[in-house]
Amino acid sequence: MGKGGAEPGDFALTESGVVPTKKPVLVCVLDGWGVNPITDEWNAVHCAETPTYDALTKVEGRFTTVAAHGPAVGLPTWDDMGNSEVGHNALGSGQLIAQGARLVDGALADKSIFTEEGWNYIKPAFASNTVHLIALLSSGGVHSRFDQIEGIMRGAAKDGAKKIRMHVLLDGRDVPDGSSIQYMTDLEKVLSELRAAGCDAQVASGGGRMHMTMDRYEADWAMVKRGWDAHALGEAPHKFKDPVEAVKSLREIKPNDQYLEAFVIVDDSGSPVGAINDGDAVALLNFRADRMVEISKAFEYEDFKEFDRKRWPKTLFVGIMQYDGDLKLPAKYLVPPPSIVKTIGEYMAKNGLKTFACSETQKFGHVTFFWNGNRSGYFDEALETYLEIPSDNVPFNEAPLMKAAEITAAGVEALKSAKYDQVRVNFANPDMVGHTGNMEATTEACTFVDQCLKKLLDTVEELGGVFLVTADHGNADDMVQRNKKDKKPVTIDGVIQALTSHTLAPVPVMIGGPGLPASVKFNTAVEKPGLSNVTGTIMNLMGYNSPSCWEPSLI
Ligand SMILES: O=C(O)[C@H](O)COP(=O)(O)O
Ligand SMILES: [Mn+2]
Ligand SMILES: [Mn+2]
Secondary structure: OOOOOOOOOOOOOEEEOOOOOOEEEEEEEEEOOOOOOOOOOHHHHHHOOHHHHHHHOOOOEEEEEEEOOHHHHHHOOOOOOOOOOHHHHHHOOOOOOOOOOHHHHHHHHHHHOOOHHHHHHHHHHHHEEEEEEEEEEEOOOOOOHHHHHHHHHHHHHHHHOOEEEEEEEEOOOOOOOOOOOHHHHHHHHHHHHHHHHOOOEEEEEEEEEEOOOOOOOOOOOOHHHHHHHHHHOEEEEEEEEOOOHHHHHHHHOOOOOOHHHOOEEEEEOOOEOOOOOOOEEEEEOOOOOOHHHHHHHHHHOOOOOOOOOOOOOOOOOEEEEOOEEEOOOOEEEEEOOOOOOOOOHHHHHOOOEEEEEEEEEEHHHHHHHHHOOOOOOOOOOOOEEEEOOOOOOOOOOOOOOOOOOHHHHHHHHHHHHHHOOOOEEEEOHHHHHHHHHHHHHHHHHHHHHHHHHHHHHHHHHOOOEEEEEOOEEEEOOOOEHHHOOOEEEEEOOOOOOOOOHHHOOEEEEEEEEEOOOOOOOOOOOOOOOOOHHHHHHHHHHEOOOOOOOOOOOOO
């Protein structure tokens, strides 16, 4: 890989003379829409009615697929599925960037994590205060990884931490539902080893990742409050003495890891074992940014109005990464985040080109924050219009159309306004509904997104514009867990096991529109294309040569 963030410097763009400038360019991301080689009754993209998409895939020389997982998006191995953060970072930057998962792996391998500034900052709490570690308990590799969490727990104990408290979010979204029991059992095993070695290490609080703590883009601050109450205050509706017992019992109330209710672990006298106090160290161990920003603000900001914290302990607070480069949040971190510079958003702003970006809350930051290299601000507010359509806070299998109609209407209006050089939208449905594991609802989601796509493409047609349609990773394209050998669905007691996670499938890239000269086709010579090859393609569609610091364009 080797390529980090590009050298900052000259942002000059030159016109290519092949595709005209100054015409509307639509960039549409179908979130979680993979091109899966398995096209059976569990592929919701395949089962949906998608006449618009189908027609695009048949246009000679203007349909291709690119890799959206593993090293193609800066992740450690080809077994790592892609995700929205790394996918949109790649789409927005055109570069192969070693991502959080990889950077933490490196810092653990050479042990530099235990000698750098962030670790030294929390170390004073080790001897006589408590070290609190908050993490998604998962090996999904999207937000966190169990082996990294374990490495940091062991590193703290080795460095003299007397008391460690784990505050864990149960997954069932990036890993199979029901796996929370095994993860908690595995965690308990490590903790009991640490206890045997003299460190008072215990689970203190927990609950489902979609129930508490891990909200994103301010969709539902009440989620973060539930996390705060359990992790920081030691207050939760459920109290247990044993964490494995906690997960088992809570699954009886709601058999869905993602939505398990909040619990705290209490001692024999009924007091929580891990409320957070002044002088304690607190480290967030999720490397991915979007779902860590809000809880970071709750710990870090003295002036905080989103909910009543009741008590704000003065802690030594760090993230495993810095999550927001504009806000510099958190101020202290264990591993330096990837440096993502020279994004297409910055190029456009420096050249006076105007952007309209829109999605609903759940994906709003994907086409802004992630797209711009994990920056919550603007490059030039006068040139960038960002529109967020509020998402409903409902289980998306019950409302699979989500806000796709509203996003479409906003996209159509932006295109027709003739104010923008690029109109960028993200449809959340295939991904968000795909994560529920509900095949029927996900199929409906894909069918509806196809209808929305048609409206956008009709507008591009009417205006003589150009379009590029792609996706950030797979999800809806496989809704069932499969046996490795024969790829048949996994069944337990005769019940087919749903797949709630992303897939390893490549994603489509489709270009067209009346503004695109007939000669423009995909260049089949580009080797092993991935999502970062799409950025230069977009720049070409806008009429400019692609900057040399980006991966080659696909055309
Ligand atoms: O955070 C989530 O919802 C999932 O872990 C990953 O989904 P996303 O990468 O599509 O947001
Ligand atoms: Mn996504
Ligand atoms: Mn997803």
